[in-house]
Amino acid sequence: xxxxxxxxxxxxxxxxxxxxxxxxxxxxxxxxxxxxxxxxxxxxxxxxxxxxxxxxxxxxxxxxxxxxxxxxxxxxxxxxxxxxxxxxxxxxxxxxxxxxxxxxxxxxxxxxxxxxxxxxxxxxxxxxxxxxxxxxxxxxxxxxxxxxxxxxxxxxxxxxxxxxxxxxxxxxxxxxxxxxxxxxxxxxxxxxxxxxxxxxxxxxxxxxxxxxxxxxxxxxxxxxxxxxxxxxxxxxxxxxxxxxxxxxxxxxxxxxxxxxxxxxxxxxxxxxxxxxxxxxxxxxxxxxxxxxxxxxxxxxxxxxxxxxxxxxxxxxxxxxxxxxxxxxxxxxxxxxxxxxxxxxxxxxxxxxxxxxxxxxxxxxxxxxxxxxxxxxxxxxxxxxxxxxxxxxxxxxxxxxxxxxxxxxxxxxxxxxxxxxxxxxxxxxxxxxxxxxxxxxxxxxxxxxxxxxxxxxxxxxxxxxxxxx
Numbered sequence: 001x002x003x004x005x006x007x008x009x010x011x012x013x014x015x016x017x018x019x020x021x022x023x024x025x026x027x028x029x030x031x032x033x034x035x036x037x038x039x040x041x042x043x044x045x046x047x048x049x050x051x052x053x054x055x056x057x058x059x060x061x062x063x064x065x066x067x068x069x070x071x072x073x074x075x076x077x078x079x080x081x082x083x084x085x086x087x088x089x090x091x092x093x094x095x096x097x098x099x100x101x102x103x104x105x106x107x108x109x110x111x112x113x114x115x116x117x118x119x120x121x122x123x124x125x126x127x128x129x130x131x132x133x134x135x136x137x138x139x140x141x142x143x144x145x146x147x148x149x150x151x152x153x154x155x156x157x158x159x160x161x162x163x164x165x166x167x168x169x170x171x172x173x174x175x176x177x178x179x180x181x182x183x184x185x186x187x188x189x190x191x192x193x194x195x196x197x198x199x200x201x202x203x204x205x206x207x208x209x210x211x212x213x214x215x216x217x218x219x220x221x222x223x224x225x226x227x228x229x230x231x232x233x234x235x236x237x238x239x240x241x242x243x244x245x246x247x248x249x250x251x252x253x254x255x256x257x258x259x260x261x262x263x264x265x266x267x268x269x270x271x272x273x274x275x276x277x278x279x280x281x282x283x284x285x286x287x288x289x290x291x292x293x294x295x296x297x298x299x300x301x302x303x304x305x306x307x308x309x310x311x312x313x314x315x316x317x318x319x320x321x322x323x324x325x326x327x328x329x330x331x332x333x334x335x336x337x338x339x340x341x342x343x344x345x346x347x348x349x350x351x352x353x354x355x356x357x358x359x360x361x362x363x364x365x366x367x368x369x370x371x372x373x374x375x376x377x378x379x380x381x382x383x384x385x386x387x388x389x390x391x392x393x394x395x396x397x398x399x400x401x402x403x404x405x406x407x408x409x410x411x412x413x414x415x416x417x418x419x420x421x422x423x424x425x426x427x428x429x430x431x432x433x434x435x436x437x438x439x440x441x442x443x444x445x446x447x448x449x450x451x452x453x454x455x456x457x458x459x460x461x462x463x464x465x466x467x468x
Contacts, residue, residue, distance in 0.1 A: 041254070042258055051452075052442075053432040077180050078180050079381065080109075083109075099184070101180055117141070118139055178210065198258075207383060214411055228347075235250065247275065257450065257451065272291050288313070292310055307319070338357070344357045363380070363381045
């Protein structure tokens with residue numbers, strides 16, 4: 001107990017300097033009232049225990065995740081605008097399993113296990129539009145989009161097929177902020193119970209009033225946790241993303257975690273428009289110029305001179321309010337500088353990472369792509385605010401990338417960031433497979449990597465390895 005108390009006593013929650021303050025210090029200087037959800041802080045000390053490398057490489061551990069997490073937990077399948085019309089459907093694959101998510105009425109969605117109830121062939125090969133029914137390509141057994149069996153050849157030879165006996169098997173479906181969630185457990189508790197207080201954090205930030213500018217899905221040669229963990233901390237920025245150092249103070253990030261019954265979620269808030277402590281010769285002026293260029297979709301080499309009315313975080317945030325208001329017709333007047341500029345990213349167990357605010361309006365999802373621990377999908381959406389009087393447009397086609405395909409040509413500047421992360425992930429997976437026996441596991445920073453430790457804490461609880 002004494003050792004734990006001593007460890008907690010020197011548990012430092014971030015690092016800041018006069019030039020590169022922490023997020024909390026910047027929030028205290030904000031020109032607007034900080035939103036109540038952003039003012040919340042919860043960063044308990046979670047210990048120093050190492051994370052066994054086998055959690056990333058073991059097939060047995062992977063199978064436990066499938067049986068106790070992926071078959072039992074709410075998870076994002078798609079956005080509503082990706083299946084905008086009745087009959088539009090989305091094929092969601094995870095860990096060797098497949099599900100069909102279909103819009104069955106203008107405001108109704110259903111999900112089914114994606115297999116023919118005759119001989120087990122995957123029923124729908126790919127996502128599609130305007131289906132009236134789903135017909136198996138093997139023997140022509142056909143189902144209505146509500147999952148009921150419509151008909152099949154040679155009925156005289158199947159006396160055991162009765163009313164409802166071979167309807168498609170359903171999964172639970174729910175909607176939140178424009179996302180369609182599924183849970184393979186048909187007796188799942190409501191999604192609201194899984195979201196917990198995170199729903200309150202997004203109550204005034206309507207992600208359902210956004211549309212998909214792009215959705216990219218890439219297969220990555222790494223365990224889904226390896227891939228996701230790269231996005232749960234800013235500690236890697238100085239080495240992996242050096243181009244961000246002039247305008248991102250990664251060491252000043254605030255990390256928060258919450259566990260409320262069945263709900264487990266966390267958050268990072270990273271200051272932008274201030275230089276990193278690791279930026280050589282960094283200055284506030286350069287930080288503002290770099291951030292302004294990035295917000296305009298420009299690289300620094302192409303950036304015109306900074307406008308005279310922009311000279312600090314406050315004026316940059318006001319320019320962003322005015323610019324976005326003109327584009328969307330929405331009212332940004334009361335939003336804090338932090339909401340306009342900073343990178344505020346949430347994580348909901350097990351794999352959903354939506355962003356809050358205008359700093360970087362992204363959403364990530366990570367999941368095993370096959371029945372193995374060594375590869376995964378990374379999905380990323382760029383979600384742009386719609387004008388208040390505009391109908392939601394249909395989403396563009398998903399950009400599908402193989403493990404050797406780069407992000408950058410497809411999604412611009414964010415692609416460069418993702419490619420830098422992806423460069424590390426397969427190499428981490430290789431390292432995990434040869435972890436030395438004399439070191440108990442992966443070493444995590446107490447604060448900067450606390451969200452990763454929290455992920456493992458909750459995961460171990462759901463697998464029944466520790467008590468909740």
